[in-house]
Amino acid sequence: MRPEPGPNSGRASGLLGLGLKSETQSQALPVPDTEDLLPQDENTEDLLPQQENTEDLLPQKENAEGNGIENDTEDIGEKILASNNHSAAFLEEGDLLPSKKRNAIKCRYNSCRWPKGSDGLVSIPYTVSRAFNSYENRMIEGALGGFASKTCIRFVPRRSERDFIRVENRAGCFSSLGKQGGRQVLSLNKNGCVYTAIIQHEFNHALGFKHE
16 A cells, blocks of 8 residues: 655655755764864974984094094005105105115025024014103003914013014104014104004014015
């Protein structure tokens, strides 16, 4: 049995035919903007603790003179050449004194080698000029001590030995190649050569090692 149309059925169908909504239709509620409902975030940069500069926290490394910063990234060769720019000595390969007694390549009867003792150690006497202060002396002693921990080389203070190395404060960083006989000068300028790596570099020359 078909229900009879109500009094407003014709009006409703007419409105629907025009594409309009009937007053009897339920209307959708407006959806509020979610941005208005959510709390605004504070600036995270203001909430996070500021990171301190690590360079300000790390201890600075002093140089040999105790009044500056040693640049570990600088090449040893560059430091040596920079110091030797003021040297009047004639140097081979940048920091080698030419031999006056023999050919730099040949070594007759092992005369350019420091002898090994019966104890299996190669003891090399040396002296240090009084121009170096106590801090610089400790730098030199510490650098030479590094040879003893890894090799049979022992640099020992001179007593009365005829052949020895004399460390002096001359203009530049340089050494002779191998044992020369008698007193042989090894220069470590106070204003650019008293670094562990440079000290060991020049003493390696005095041992007879050339540049690679």
